Amino acid sequence: MVNILKERRNQVHRKGKEPWVLACEKSSVAGSVSQRACVFCGSRVVLYPVADALHIVHGPIGCAAYTWDIRGALSSGPELHRMSFSTDLNEMDLVHGAEMKLYRSLVELIDTYQPRAAFVYSTCIVGLIGDDVEAICKRTSAEKGIPVLPVEAPGFAGTKKDGYKAACNALFRLTGTAPVDDVPPHAINILGDFNVAGETWIIRNYYERMGVHVVATATGDGRVDDLRRLHGAKLNVVQCSGSMTHLARSLEDKYGIPYIRVSFFGIEDTAAALYEVAKFFGDSAMLDRTRALVREEVAAIMPELKTYGEDLKGKRAAIYVGGAFKAFSLVRALRTLGMRTVLAGTQTGSAEDYEQLRDICDPDTVIIDDANPLELCTFLKEQGCDVFIGGVKERAIAYKLGLGFCDHNHERKEALAGFIGMRNFAREVHATVMSPVWRLVPSSGVRERREVGV
Numbered sequence: 420m421v422n423i424l425k426e427r428r429n430q431v432h433r434k435g436k437e438p439w440v441l442a443c444e445k446s447s448v449a450g451s452v453s454q455r456a457c458v459f460c461g462s463r464v465v466l467y468p469v470a471d472a473l474h475i476v477h478g479p480i481g482c483a484a485y486t487w488d489i490r491g492a493l494s495s496g497p498e499l500h501r502m503s504f505s506t507d508l509n510e511m512d513l514v515h516g517a518e519m520k521l522y523r524s525l526v527e528l529i530d531t532y533q534p535r536a537a538f539v540y541s542t543c544i545v546g547l548i549g550d551d552v553e554a555i556c557k558r559t560s561a562e563k564g565i566p567v568l569p570v571e572a573p574g575f576a577g578t579k580k581d582g583y584k585a586a587c588n589a590l591f592r593l594t595g596t597a598p599v600d601d602v603p604p605h606a607i608n609i610l611g612d613f614n615v616a617g618e619t620w621i622i623r624n625y626y627e628r629m630g631v632h633v634v635a636t637a638t639g640d641g642r643v644d645d646l647r648r649l650h651g652a653k654l655n656v657v658q659c660s661g662s663m664t665h666l667a668r669s670l671e672d673k674y675g676i677p678y679i680r681v682s683f684f685g686i687e688d689t690a691a692a693l694y695e696v697a698k699f700f701g702d703s704a705m706l707d708r709t710r711a712l713v714r715e716e717v718a719a720i721m722p723e724l725k726t727y728g729e730d731l732k733g734k735r736a737a738i739y740v741g742g743a744f745k746a747f748s749l750v751r752a753l754r755t756l757g758m759r760t761v762l763a764g765t766q767t768g769s770a771e772d773y774e775q776l777r778d779i780c781d782p783d784t785v786i787i788d789d790a791n792p793l794e795l796c797t798f799l800k801e802q803g804c805d806v807f808i809g810g811v812k813e814r815a816i817a818y819k820l821g822l823g824f825c826d827h828n829h830e831r832k833e834a835l836a837g838f839i840g841m842r843n844f845a846r847e848v849h850a851t852v853m854s855p856v857w858r859l860v861p862s863s864g865v866r867e868r869r870e871v872g873v
């Protein structure tokens with residue numbers, strides 16, 4: 420029996436059990452120990468890969484520690500993003516206010532590190548004491564001659580998705596502040612890819628081989644000067660739609676730049692993301708180059724995928740990820756390997772996302788919004804899973820239950836995007852599912868349920 424809190428019962432659905440009801444996009448229920456991160460964390464993960472910017476957390480040291488070096492976001496140049504700065508607020512700061520502490524910290528850090536811009540994150544406590552962060556940013560910006568951007572993200576003020584929005588608002592303030600006369604006609608921005616394990620480089624390389632110019636990548640391997648030119652592109656290609664659709668909409672409203680939602684996970688979705696861009700520009704030579712690229716890349720990985728697929732056929736997978744677009748791609752990628760998704764959940768999916776997820780999943784798949792560890796454990800056992808695909812918080816759950824785990828979150832060290840990423844994904848899933856180590860782990864019941872054919 421799955422014991423779900425009364426207030427959460429309409430956030431879980433089993434496909435086939437009609438009527439379809441799935442509540443989402445609401446604050447986590449107090450006491451449910453959600454897997455979801457806070458508003459501040461949402462903003463930090465989006466902005467963190469901007470490598471030549473200063474990132475300062477205005478709050479107690481715990482907030483900065485929680486998000487320090489949180490993504491495996493690589494940079495081809497400066498690495499200031501990997502430093503974590505905090506105003507380290509204490510009791511006296513809360514009583515007397517900490518605006519001057521923030522001002523002095525900014526001045527010292529800008530003088531020391533000479534960043535191209537600074538992002539100042541407001542945390543829960545700043546939301547409570549009411550420091551005027553905007554005014555301090557304005558003053559420092561005027562004195563130091565660089566953009567100093569407030570990121571309004573007190574942890575309690577909504578869900579992780581509100582943090583994404585705060586990050587997009589900060590990025591949008593940079594947009595339009597540099598000339599774009601030299602941008603060629605076939606130019607795009609890649610939004611919502613964070614260069615985890617070098618994935619932005621893989622995707623960028625595909626587009627460049629097609630003959631498409633990339634103006635800016637937001638925010639993987641991001642640079643402040645590129646982000647100031649976001650308005651120079653003809654199309655925004657949005658990969659992690661949950662985090663960056665707000666920025667894409669703002670660019671559409673102000674500059675008339677359309678956007679498409681894509682995914683670079685799995686063969687089908689990567690190919691579709693490339694073809695959609697080629698079709699947008701309506702250039703037949705570009706379309707030919709895209710066809711040749713897809714043919715060549717798929718041919719290079721297919722023999723290895725077939726070998727893995729022989730062992731993985733019929734295995735059962737659970738997915739719990741941040742955004743729904745990644746979940747769609749994972750369901751399809753697992754199908755390519757002959758596997759079946761029996762549990763699929765996200766931290767930030769919308770009603771529209773969950774309908775799409777329901778449509779692509781098989782009957783009896785459990786679909787879950789904003790889960791907690793107890794629910795995940797119970798469903799993993801009940802569904803008899805072979806592998807759990809998630810992030811750092813899901814890893815411990817999988818290992819404690821004695822089942823395989825594949826990290827598909829921002830801490831991963833292996834590039835999983837693009838065609839080569841599909842090969843790496845298949846390799847990782849195969850290695851963990853087929854590992855003999857699970858036979859040595861004390862039983863949690865999950866394997867027995869699998870073996871009796873649940």
Ligand code: SF4
Nearest residue numbers: 457459482542543574
């Ligand atoms: S912003 Fe608030 S919820 Fe987020 S880490 Fe800091 S104290 Fe915790």
